[in-house]
Amino acid sequence: MFGYYFNLAMLSLKRNKVLTALMVLTIALGIGTSMTTLTVMHVLSGDPIPQKSAQLFRVRMNVFPDDAFKRGDRVPDNLTRRDAEALLHDARGDRQAAMSAGSMVVMSAQGDPLNVEARYTNADFFPMFDVPLRYGHAWSRGDDAGHAHVAVISGSLNEQLFGGADSVGKALLVGDQSLRIIGVLGDWDMNPRFYDLSNGQFGDSEDVFVPLSTALDMKLPTSGQTWCWGNNGNAHDANAPCIWLQYWAQLDTPAKAVAYRQYLQNYIALQQKAGRFTHSGQLELQDVMQWLDAKGVVPSDVRLQMWLALGFLGICLINTVGLLLAKFLRRGSELGVRRALGASRRSIFLQCLIEAGMVGMVGGVFGLVLAGLGVLLVRHQPTDYAAYIHMDLRMLLATFVLALSSSLLAGLLPAWRAMQLSPAIAIKSN
Amino acid sequence: MKLHPILAALRKHKAGTVLIALQIALTLAIVCNAIFIIGQRVERVNRPTGLNESNLFLISQQWVGAPSADAPDGVEKLDALQREDLAALRNLPGVASVAPINSLPLLNSSWTGSVSLKPSATIGDKTGTRTAYYFSDEQVLSTLGLKLIAGRNFNAGDVQHQGFRDSPPRPIVIVTKALADKLFPQGSAVGKVIYSDGSSSPSTIIGVVARMQTPATGSWGNDFAWYSTLVPTRMDANFARYAVRTKPGQLDATMRAVTPLLYKVNPLRVLDDNSIRPFSEIRAKAYRADKGMAVLMGVICLILIAVTAAGIVGLTSFWVGQRHRQIGVRRALGARKIDILHYFQIENLLIAGAGAVIGVVLSIGLNLWLITRYEMDRMPVLYVLVGVVAMLILGQLAVFVPARRASNVPPVSATRAA
Numbered sequence: 001m002f003g004y005y006f007n008l009a010m011l012s013l014k015r016n017k018v019l020t021a022l023m024v025l026t027i028a029l030g031i032g033t034s035m036t037t038l039t040v041m042h043v044l045s046g047d048p049i050p051q052k053s054a055q056l057f058r059v060r061m062n063v064f065p066d067d068a069f070k071r072g073d074r075v076p077d078n079l080t081r082r083d084a085e086a087l088l089h090d091a092r093g094d095r096q097a098a099m100s101a102g103s104m105v106v107m108s109a110q111g112d113p114l115n116v117e118a119r120y121t122n123a124d125f126f127p128m129f130d131v132p133l134r135y136g137h138a139w140s141r142g143d144d145a146g147h148a149h150v151a152v153i154s155g156s157l158n159e160q161l162f163g164g165a166d167s168v169g170k171a172l173l174v175g176d177q178s179l180r181i182i183g184v185l186g187d188w189d190m191n192p193r194f195y196d197l198s199n200g201q202f203g204d205s206e207d208v209f210v211p212l213s214t215a216l217d218m219k220l221p222t223s224g225q226t227w228c229w230g231n232n233g234n235a236h237d238a239n240a241p242c243i244w245l246q247y248w249a250q251l252d253t254p255a256k257a258v259a260y261r262q263y264l265q266n267y268i269a270l271q272q273k274a275g276r277f278t279h280s281g282q283l284e285l286q287d288v289m290q291w292l293d294a295k296g297v298v299p300s301d302v303r304l305q306m307w308l309a310l311g312f313l314g315i316c317l318i319n320t321v322g323l324l325l326a327k328f329l330r331r332g333s334e335l336g337v338r339r340a341l342g343a344s345r346r347s348i349f350l351q352c353l354i355e356a357g358m359v360g361m362v363g364g365v366f367g368l369v370l371a372g373l374g375v376l377l378v379r380h381q382p383t384d385y386a387a388y389i390h391m392d393l394r395m396l397l398a399t400f401v402l403a404l405s406s407s408l409l410a411g412l413l414p415a416w417r418a419m420q421l422s423p424a425i426a427i428k429s430n
Numbered sequence: 431m432k433l434h435p436i437l438a439a440l441r442k443h444k445a446g447t448v449l450i451a452l453q454i455a456l457t458l459a460i461v462c463n464a465i466f467i468i469g470q471r472v473e474r475v476n477r478p479t480g481l482n483e484s485n486l487f488l489i490s491q492q493w494v495g496a497p498s499a500d501a502p503d504g505v506e507k508l509d510a511l512q513r514e515d516l517a518a519l520r521n522l523p524g525v526a527s528v529a530p531i532n533s534l535p536l537l538n539s540s541w542t543g544s545v546s547l548k549p550s551a552t553i554g555d556k557t558g559t560r561t562a563y564y565f566s567d568e569q570v571l572s573t574l575g576l577k578l579i580a581g582r583n584f585n586a587g588d589v590q591h592q593g594f595r596d597s598p599p600r601p602i603v604i605v606t607k608a609l610a611d612k613l614f615p616q617g618s619a620v621g622k623v624i625y626s627d628g629s630s631s632p633s634t635i636i637g638v639v640a641r642m643q644t645p646a647t648g649s650w651g652n653d654f655a656w657y658s659t660l661v662p663t664r665m666d667a668n669f670a671r672y673a674v675r676t677k678p679g680q681l682d683a684t685m686r687a688v689t690p691l692l693y694k695v696n697p698l699r700v701l702d703d704n705s706i707r708p709f710s711e712i713r714a715k716a717y718r719a720d721k722g723m724a725v726l727m728g729v730i731c732l733i734l735i736a737v738t739a740a741g742i743v744g745l746t747s748f749w750v751g752q753r754h755r756q757i758g759v760r761r762a763l764g765a766r767k768i769d770i771l772h773y774f775q776i777e778n779l780l781i782a783g784a785g786a787v788i789g790v791v792l793s794i795g796l797n798l799w800l801i802t803r804y805e806m807d808r809m810p811v812l813y814v815l816v817g818v819v820a821m822l823i824l825g826q827l828a829v830f831v832p833a834r835r836a837s838n839v840p841p842v843s844a845t846r847a848a
Contacts, residue, residue, distance in 0.1 A: 319741040322449035326748035
């Protein structure tokens with residue numbers, strides 16, 4: 001049965017090659033552009049750490065003094081050192097880390113200076129974000145407290161400086177100071193870099209990780225946003241009125257998250273009582289996906305492109321519906337003969353749908369090729385996320401499902417109209 | 431020609447008619463809005479920064495093992511390093527002038543703060559506004575090619591230096607005309623006093639430049655894109671940026687000469703591939719996303735129009751084939767070729783017209799949705815009107831070939847079976 005319909009469809013499609021090609025091309029273009037933009041969306045809005053994203057929380061508070069506080073303002077992203085250290089000291093989460101981005105110049109073995117990105121944080125950072133280590137180990141909480149001059153470096157910096165060999169125990173020269181390497185990262189591909197979106201949302205991991213306490217001792221330069229109110233000397237002083245530290249807490253159960261929120265509220269109330277401010281303060285505790293959503297990691301241009309492509313696909317489908325409709329109705333007499341010879345309405349419907357489905361399949365295959373080209377094109381765009389765009393198996397499958405379902409959808413109305421033809425009139429009219 | 435028979439015939443092809451009209455409506459809505467977005471991006475990319483952008487390049491470099499700006503006498507040592515570099519660069523043969531500067535327009539690395547008419551202003555202060563600060567020296571105007579329209583330029587005696595994280599008083603500043611007009615709408619800003627970054631010490635405006643864009647190109651910077659403030663201060667940190675204006679035609683040669691020269695002055699520094707960039711590169715990088723978006727929108731519009739035209743050709747061709755015999759009958763009864771041609775042209779005009787009417791509503795609806803979701807501006811009606819005319823012309827062009835084929839149907843086909 002299907003074989004017969006298949007042959008009929010082939011014959012019909014061959015009869016009008018230009019039209020068939022037009023329909024296939026239209027569907028392919030619609031599918032190609034839609035899948036390209038959907039792939040970009042899929043990658044950009046993906047969960048960077050699916051196994052833990054619901055347990056990791058970004059902690060944000062507004063504890064500005066009254067003259068810098070404006071109700072209705074967004075809660076600032078970062079904390080002051082004073083607040084971050086207080087929260088770290090209380091350690092009410094299962095794990096917690098304060099951190100800042102930085103940059104430093106390290107010397108290679110050949111004596112060439114290299115400018116590298118760094119992250120200053122504390123020991124919990126590594127287990128919290130499931131950071132893999134190839135050699136050695138991360139530092140301990142004791143190292144944080146002891147201001148140990150230790151560093152964990154990335155695999156790529158290890159490659160550059162030590163040719164990929166186990167460099168644990170070697171010295172990392174930072175300007176005229178030195179740090180002892182105690183660990184080397186394995187492949188850690190965290191994109192978007194959700195833990196700190198202020199320094200490039202997409203990219204490789206930082207190259208050097210140093211305990212925050214040590215970095216402050218060594219006066220290593222920080223990067224990212226520093227926001228101060230009032231005149232001050234050093235923005236990184238323990239009591240400086242500046243916000244510059246990102247703060248994350250790991251809370252393993254929803255109950256703990258509720259309790260932690262309560263704890264933060266109490267903390268703000270205590271600060272208010274201590275006279276830092278008179279307003280009621282603001283508090284934001286968001287898990288990874290909420291945080292990414294709030295920061296709008298998917299650029300609005302990408303969303304716009306996706307809507308544009310979906311609109312385009314819609315028009316392509318309407319176009320295909322029109323062409324199929326005209327085509328089936330044109331063959332009214334042929335279908336009428338089949339009906340007169342005993343074919344049921346259902347089989348006419350099925351026959352037409354199979355023809356539409358074949359157009360969709362072929363269109364889908366070409367669409368997949370176009371989407372592949374589209375993704376390649378996106379990867380060559382000079383955007384910071386370009387390198388991370390790729391088509392995975394799910395998107396590949398989705399392409400076929402989209403192609404087939406949209407062409408069947410497009411075939412539905414024409415096939416319905418074709419099966420409604422009354423056989424007597426269809427034959428007589430010619 | 432009477433419309434009645436056309437309408438009666440269309441009633442027999444409801445589905446096809448509706449589909450073409452819908453396709454034209456959607457195409458109109460998307461193309462109108464896409465072209466509007468392209469226009470806006472092009473306008474954004476083409477706005478002048480206020481700089482003379484040719485023969486200008488930027489050096490960004492970092493010292494290795496330099497003293498910290500927080501260390502005692504660190505600031506003085508860093509300043510000495512910076513003055514050494516400046517002197518060497520100013521002596522290069524191809525160089526017209528050099529200025530140390532913390533950022534440039536379109537560089538997307540900015541020192542954003544506030545200025546106010548009141549001392550010690552707080553965040554809610556209404557007399558002030560946000561501004562981007564440029565810290566430089568007395569050569570900044572000539573180096574960047576800024577046009578002074580009132581007051582005077584900085585002179586060498588005005589120039590101070592400070593550590594990166596310090597905030598000493600800023601006794602004099604030069605502001606852009608846009609900022610001057612915002613702060614002092616009544617008249618000349620020169621000689622007036624403002625307070626920067628919530629400071630309690632006054633800053634006197636000594637000059638006004640015609641135009642200078644802020645470094646930020648993101649949408650968050652749109653509110654104060656032209657509110658720049660120039661401060662005659664060298665920033666001392668373990669990194670420094672220098673803007674260099676070369677003599678005409680000597681940009682490439684001078685850029686090549688910089689790296690060896692600076693290494694000769696002081697080898698303890700990092701200069702990499704990105705350290706020396708002509709302003710044209712900074713501009714291209716700042717607007718690459720806008721350009722990419724505009725190109726993409728343009729390509730999609732073209733394909734969309736082609737698909738719609740192809741759809742009209744295809745469907746009309748079918749109708750012509752279907753009505754072969756009827757056309758023959760009409761011809762046999764005395765209709766001229768031109769009557770048949772006009773029949774299909776008017777039929778298309780009716781469908782396209784109906785589609786365009788729906789399209790106008792859709793375009794405006796889509797624009798309103800984009801305004802709420804993507805901070806888009808309101809689209810002028812002109813875009814929609816031009817779009818409607820374009821759609822009608824597109825329809826006529828697309829229908830011409832099948833309509834001409836219809837007009838060539840011989841009268842004798844009335845007697846033949848289809």
